[in-house]
Amino acid sequence: MENILELQHVSKTFPKSNFTLEDVTFSLPYGAIMGFVGENGAGKSTLLNIICGLYKTACGDIYINGVIKAEQKWLKENVNIMFQDGQLYALPLIYNIIMRPIQNKDADEKLVWDLLDKVGIASKIQKLPLTIYTPISNELDDYGTSFSGGEMQKILLARSLANTKLINIYDEVSNAMDVESKKDAVKLIRKYNKNTITIVVSHDNEWNDYVDQIVKL
Numbered sequence: 001m002e003n004i005l006e007l008q009h010v011s012k013t014f015p016k017s018n019f020t021l022e023d024v025t026f027s028l029p030y031g032a033i034m035g036f037v038g039e040n041g042a043g044k045s046t047l048l049n050i051i052c053g054l055y056k057t058a059c060g061d062i063y064i065n066g067v068i069k070a071e072q073k074w075l076k077e078n079v080n081i082m083f084q085d086g087q088l089y090a091l092p093l094i095y096n097i098i099m100r101p102i103q104n105k106d107a108d109e110k111l112v113w114d115l116l117d118k119v120g121i122a123s124k125i126q127k128l129p130l131t132i133y134t135p136i137s138n139e140l141d142d143y144g145t146s147f148s149g150g151e152m153q154k155i156l157l158a159r160s161l162a163n164t165k166l167i168n169i170y171d172e173v174s175n176a177m178d179v180e181s182k183k184d185a186v187k188l189i190r191k192y193n194k195n196t197i198t199i200v201v202s203h204d205n206e207w208n209d210y211v212d213q214i215v216k217l
Contacts, residue, residue, distance in 0.1 A: 003030035003065060005051075005167060005197045010060030012046055021046045024060070026215055028197055033190060033210070036201040038217030044201050047217065048169055051199070052079040064166070082160040084172035084201075088152060090137035090144075093125065097159045115158035118188055120181060121151055150181065157185055161192045168193050170200045186210040 006027040013020045021043040028034045036044050049055040051062065053075030061068050062075070069075060088096050094112050095102075102108050112132050116122040128134040128145055135144040136155075147155065157173060173185055189198060190210075200211060 003166060003197060004028065004063075006063040006066075007051075008061050008063065010047075010050060010062070011058045012050060012055060013058050014046075019043070019046070021050075021217075024215075024217075026213070028199070028213065030197050031194055032212040033193075033198045033200060034213045034215060035211035036199060036215050036217060037203070039203055042217040044203075044217055045171070048081065048171060048199075048201065051167065052076065052081050052169065078166045079169065080160060080163050080165040080167070081169040082156055082171060082173055086156045086159075088136045088147070088155060090135060092130070092133045092135050093155070094132040096136055096155065097162050099159060099163055111162060112158070115161055116155075118161075118184075119154040119158045120184065121154045121158075124151070154181070157188070161188060164193055164196055167197045168199070170198075172201055172203070 004027055008025050010024045011020065011022050019041075024047060026034070036047065038044050046055065050057055053072035056072065063069065064078075069078075094108065097112050097115065098108055109132065113122060116125055116132070125131055125134070128143075130143050136147070137144045153173065157170075160168065160170065168189075170189060173189070186200075189200065
């Protein structure tokens, strides 16, 4: 059966801030990409937090294939999200991407190198003394290194692509990237998430030409 994500009349209220997300309804089949577009404060982050199980809805339901999936535990286990303020950890690069212990050294290393090549940062990593085993911190380790904002975004994108789930969300994924990198990011997201439900989020209309549906907040 085709995986279909549906939100029906979802709302969320924050009394202390007087912010209300009201009556959001849409459906999205697997293989398609939906764009959430809206200015800062329009409710994009609130909607993302509901879909990934961090917030409960005030009313409304989330469905997968017609079955209500309101349990926060289920949503957390089946949603992969790349937050715009995602963090890298003071660990070797390979662990920052696979986000688990190494299970098969050859296969895991190949996966990481392939993704680093796809996001356009492999050449820099190859020049580091410890390559993909280089710690992402030069405060605690003499062999560690640091990255620019755009490079960090590419590493976070590689991490997300290495850990795809049923529902994949990319929050302002291209903020620190140049135009060509943005185009490449869109192609990668579509390629690696072709059998999943995918949502990309932006404060402007930069994704209009690349997504299948748009929800404006």
